[in-house]
Amino acid sequence: MSGSKCTRLSGALVKQLLDSVDSVLFDCDGVIWRGDQAIPGAPQVINLLKENGKKVFFVTNNSSKTRKMYADKMSMLGFDVKEEEVFGTAYCSAMYLKTVCKLEGKVYLIGSNAMKQELEAVGIQQTGVGPDHISGKQADWANVPLDPEVKAVVVGFDEHFSYMKLNRALQYLTQQGCLFVGTNRDTRLPLEGGKAVPGTGCLLQAVETAAQRQAQTVGKPNHFMFDCVASQFGVDRDRCLMVGDRLDTDIMLGSNCGLKTLLTLTGVSTVADAEAHQKSGCAERQGMVPDYYVESIADLLPALQG
Ligand code: PLP
Numbered sequence: 057m058s059g060s061k062c063t064r065l066s067g068a069l070v071k072q073l074l075d076s077v078d079s080v081l082f083d084c085d086g087v088i089w090r091g092d093q094a095i096p097g098a099p100q101v102i103n104l105l106k107e108n109g110k111k112v113f114f115v116t117n118n119s120s121k122t123r124k125m126y127a128d129k130m131s132m133l134g135f136d137v138k139e140e141e142v143f144g145t146a147y148c149s150a151m152y153l154k155t156v157c158k159l160e161g162k163v164y165l166i167g168s169n170a171m172k173q174e175l176e177a178v179g180i181q182q183t184g185v186g187p188d189h190i191s192g193k194q195a196d197w198a199n200v201p202l203d204p205e206v207k208a209v210v211v212g213f214d215e216h217f218s219y220m221k222l223n224r225a226l227q228y229l230t231q232q233g234c235l236f237v238g239t240n241r242d243t244r245l246p247l248e249g250g251k252a253v254p255g256t257g258c259l260l261q262a263v264e265t266a267a268q269r270q271a272q273t274v275g276k277p278n279h280f281m282f283d284c285v286a287s288q289f290g291v292d293r294d295r296c297l298m299v300g301d302r303l304d305t306d307i308m309l310g311s312n313c314g315l316k317t318l319l320t321l322t323g324v325s326t327v328a329d330a331e332a333h334q335k336s337g338c339a340e341r342q343g344m345v346p347d348y349y350v351e352s353i354a355d356l357l358p359a360l361q362g
Pocket residue numbers: 083084085086115116117118119120213242245255256
């Protein structure tokens with residue numbers, strides 16, 4: 057294939073690229089859907105890839121849903137997807153604690169009910185899900201009751217994030233041997249009309265600042281998400297394509313794992329962002345330059361229908 061990076065993917069090049077891969081990893085938000093709506097043409101692209109014998113997987117940094125919840129959402133939107141093909145950070149964090157950390161003990165969870173469910177599915181108990189209101193006097197906050205079985209603090213997306221949760225995390229993290237894991241570092245969640253809300257990265261940084269420790273993160277661009285897919289489905293990285301809308305998470309993950317990379321312009325990053333990385337001359341930033349880009353993954357349709 058062509059040696060230069062950040063090439064617009066069109067015409068005969070689409071088929072050439074698809075012929076060179078057996079597996080395709082798709083980021084979700086900004087690639088196959090935006091919020092609650094499918095990107096036009098995305099369900100057909102996914103379903104046709106499968107009909108053409110490709111293995112298709114979904115890797116999302118969003119920790120607010122279980123694999124089952126994603127599979128249900130995707131079916132509603134017209135995607136032919138099985139739960140086992142979905143790798144979200146709620147599931148992958150549970151796998152990380154179980155298989156990499158070999159955690160023996162409970163988790164203090166700053167996160168969603170979905171994360172609680174994925175932890176429990178691998179046999180890990182948690183405490184902390186739901187609101188945690190301030191109580192007592194400030195002088196007593198450093199002595200809040202702690203669960204002696206907790207051996208890890210895990211931070212994911214938590215709409216009930218609060219000062220007391222931050223404090224409790226700090227108290228656990230100052231204990232000897234307490235693990236510290238974050239789902240992902242996305243700092244902003246883009247909404248329609250150029251608006252945005254704070255992402256999990258903001259919560260994680262607050263906990264890191266309080267605890268004066270750095271967390272291990274599971275989500276993209278960490279290779280663990282790919283390792284999870286590869287170990288379960290035997291993916292050949294030389295014949296695998298990563299499709300995403302963010303350079304610092306999706307494209308970087310692809311580069312970290314030696315995959316081919318495709319940026320789609322229906323989400324966060326632009327071609328100008330990619331070109332700025334390319335022209336910077338900075339070696340680390342070259343991992344954020346995709347091999348190819350498309351306006352939308354619907355641009356893959358003609359090659360799949362032909
Ligand atoms: N984290 C949260 C809480 C989100 O809501 C989203 C997008 O909706 C993301 C992360 C980014 O998800 P993805 O990796 O699918 O783009």
